[in-house]
Amino acid sequence: MLDIFIFWITLSLNYVLLATGLTLTVSVMRVVNLAHGNFYMAGAYAFLVFSERAGLPYGVALLLSILLVGGLGMFVEGKLYRRLGGRIEPSIICMSGVLLALEGLAVLIFGPDIRGLRPMVTGTVSVGRSVISIERVSVAIIALLVMAALYYFLKYSRLGKSIRATAQDREAASLMGVNVNLISSLSMGIGTGLAVIAGIQITAVYHLSPFVGVGALCTSILIITLGGMGSILGAFLAAFIIGVCDSFGASMIGRYYHLLSFGTVMLILLVKPLGLLGIPFVERK
Amino acid sequence: MKMTLTKTSPAMKVLTAVLILGFIAFAHTFLPHRWQHICIMWAIWSTVGMGWLVILRVGQFSAGQAVFLCIGGYAAGVLMLKLNAPFWVALVLSAIFCSVVALIVGAIILRLKGLYFLVISLVFSEIVRLTIAATDYLGASEGLWDMPIPKKIGPVVFSTKQGWLYLFVFILILAALTFWRMENSRTGKIYAYIGASPDLAQSFGLYFMKYRVQAYVISAFFTGLVGAALAVYLGAINPEGFTFYYSLVAQIVAILGGVGSIVWGPLLGSLLYNVFDEYLVYIPGARSLLMGLLLIAVIFFLPEGLISLKNSFLKKKGGNPVVPH
Numbered sequence: 001m002l003d004i005f006i007f008w009i010t011l012s013l014n015y016v017l018l019a020t021g022l023t024l025t026v027s028v029m030r031v032v033n034l035a036h037g038n039f040y041m042a043g044a045y046a047f048l049v050f051s052e053r054a055g056l057p058y059g060v061a062l063l064l065s066i067l068l069v070g071g072l073g074m075f076v077e078g079k080l081y082r083r084l085g086g087r088i089e090p091s092i093i094c095m096s097g098v099l100l101a102l103e104g105l106a107v108l109i110f111g112p113d114i115r116g117l118r119p120m121v122t123g124t125v126s127v128g129r130s131v132i133s134i135e136r137v138s139v140a141i142i143a144l145l146v147m148a149a150l151y152y153f154l155k156y157s158r159l160g161k162s163i164r165a166t167a168q169d170r171e172a173a174s175l176m177g178v179n180v181n182l183i184s185s186l187s188m189g190i191g192t193g194l195a196v197i198a199g200i201q202i203t204a205v206y207h208l209s210p211f212v213g214v215g216a217l218c219t220s221i222l223i224i225t226l227g228g229m230g231s232i233l234g235a236f237l238a239a240f241i242i243g244v245c246d247s248f249g250a251s252m253i254g255r256y257y258h259l260l261s262f263g264t265v266m267l268i269l270l271v272k273p274l275g276l277l278g279i280p281f282v283e284r285k
Numbered sequence: 286m287k288m289t290l291t292k293t294s295p296a297m298k299v300l301t302a303v304l305i306l307g308f309i310a311f312a313h314t315f316l317p318h319r320w321q322h323i324c325i326m327w328a329i330w331s332t333v334g335m336g337w338l339v340i341l342r343v344g345q346f347s348a349g350q351a352v353f354l355c356i357g358g359y360a361a362g363v364l365m366l367k368l369n370a371p372f373w374v375a376l377v378l379s380a381i382f383c384s385v386v387a388l389i390v391g392a393i394i395l396r397l398k399g400l401y402f403l404v405i406s407l408v409f410s411e412i413v414r415l416t417i418a419a420t421d422y423l424g425a426s427e428g429l430w431d432m433p434i435p436k437k438i439g440p441v442v443f444s445t446k447q448g449w450l451y452l453f454v455f456i457l458i459l460a461a462l463t464f465w466r467m468e469n470s471r472t473g474k475i476y477a478y479i480g481a482s483p484d485l486a487q488s489f490g491l492y493f494m495k496y497r498v499q500a501y502v503i504s505a506f507f508t509g510l511v512g513a514a515l516a517v518y519l520g521a522i523n524p525e526g527f528t529f530y531y532s533l534v535a536q537i538v539a540i541l542g543g544v545g546s547i548v549w550g551p552l553l554g555s556l557l558y559n560v561f562d563e564y565l566v567y568i569p570g571a572r573s574l575l576m577g578l579l580l581i582a583v584i585f586f587l588p589e590g591l592i593s594l595k596n597s598f599l600k601k602k603g604g605n606p607v608v609p610h
Contacts, residue, residue, distance in 0.1 A: 031400060032404050093580060096577075097576075100530070100580065101574050103530075104573030108574060111569070210570070214411065214529040225401065258419075262409075
């Protein structure tokens with residue numbers, strides 16, 4: 001039981017990173033960033049290259065992949081998305097294009113096979129009757145640290161405040177002297193970076209293939225829909241709920257566990273159509 | 286003579302009929318098997334693209350059209366393999382089953398506004414796929430195979446590609462006529478109003494949910510029909526064939542061709558897509574990469590799709606009015 005409990009915590013904390021990343025990009029884009037899951041996948045492959053092909057230490061490889069894929073996210077936001085002027089349909093289509101291009105690139109370079117990712121530490125500890133993998137605990141700790149740093153950054157730093165202000169009302173923030181274009185790029189970079197961290201850690205626990213992106217996208221969509229689009233605290237709560245479905249659910253009801261998380265989200269949406277902590281969505285003029 | 290060639294004139298109808306017959310005769314006689322396969326896939330994806338476009342007309346951006354192909358295909362598989370139903374019965378029943386699913390699901394999820402509908406239709410499609418992949422009765426991840434070859438009707442034999450070509454082109458014509466009639470009638474205008482602003486339409490006494498569900502069910506009917514026929518044509522079906530990529534293809538064919546025209550857009554886009562698809566399928570990943578780049582390029586350089594090239598060739602800027610969406 002303890003090992004499933006730790007698995008739940010590990011998974012949920014990484015889901016929080018993934019969903020918070022999507023929340024940040026949604027707050028900039030005003031449309032769901034369909035390519036989010038594929039940035040997650042791209043991050044994991046970048047890590048694979050840096051860590052296994054180039055043989056860099058774990059921390060350096062992690063940082064380099066965040067910079068590389070985060071930069072890619074900023075490029076997509078600045079060079080592609082922004083030129084569409086916030087129109088909804090073209091933005092969605094453009095992001096589907098990015099999604100397909102990333103997936104195709106990954107298949108071309110790395111092949112369609114499933115592979116594993118090197119964990120930071122290996123080994124197990126037995127506590128009572130359960131065997132706990134140190135890898136999962138370390139993954140949880142990293143996720144917790146990243147989240148704490150992110151919380152501090154968004155809550156107290158000047159840039160973090162600007163990000164929140166821009167997410168709330170772009171025009172008003174611009175009138176208050178916030179450089180909204182810079183902030184948009186930054187939010188996109190941070191959002192993508194969070195997806196990369198989650199990608200490296202979750203695929204180390206599960207597996208990595210060029211097609212894991214859509215699954216991750218679905219999970220993060222379920223989480224932000226459940227938590228309420230645009231709410232980071234909501235994403236936090238919802239990630240733990242979806243985490244229960246995917247960890248305890250998977251070990252108890254077996255193969256149909258996907259239905260559990262979907263059913264839970266649908267049930268809660270029936271009662272609270274805007275999600276747990278959702279605020280009415282402000283459309284950009 | 287130029288006046289008689291308007292969209293609905295008898296001359297145009299005759300011309301269209303002659304073109305279609307000519308195409309079929311040409312495809313039957315001269316094309317090699319590989320190109321006949323491309324023609325079949327062209328008919329299939331054109332129909333699916335039209336189905337996607339009709340949902341866009343009522344203001345919803347569907348990201349889960351593959352789910353109807355999937356449900357249609359599996360329904361046909363179950364009917365033919367487990368219940369020994371004849372092909373034609375299975376074909377019609379699968380399409381009806383698909384519409385019923387769309388009716389129930391649509392009545393719930395079409396209420397969601399733009400973004401929420403997009404994401405929930407995506408998640409719904411993945412959930413159905415994963416559930417099928419976990420169900421032993423439906424062959425789990427191996428899928429269903431050994432579909433029987435349908436009996437011939439008259440001169441149409443289904444052991445060759447020609448027979449299938451007739452069937453799929455027939456379905457395509459059926460779908461194209463339906464969508465064409467819908468677009469150029471009162472319904473089409475109502476759809477355009479609802480797509481532009483559901484709340485405004487409702488304030489004029491058009492209950493938008495009725496029309497949204499209507500569009501969704503019709504789209505599901507044709508997509509399911511094609512899905513069922515496709516499953517039998519390929520002879521096998523498995524959950525990997527209905528991933529998110531195939532939902533994207535539905536929108537790719539419509540967008541490449543142009544969303545302004547419900548019939549010609551998907552027809553053009555699907556032709557382009559399938560030619561690329563047939564030649565790139567042996568290089569894993571090249572297809573996705575190219576389609577992704579093409580989608581981005583079209584959005585930036587040709588927002589009205591390939592169909593808008595016609596206007597620039599004819600030096601007729603802003604010729605056909607584009608239905609607002």
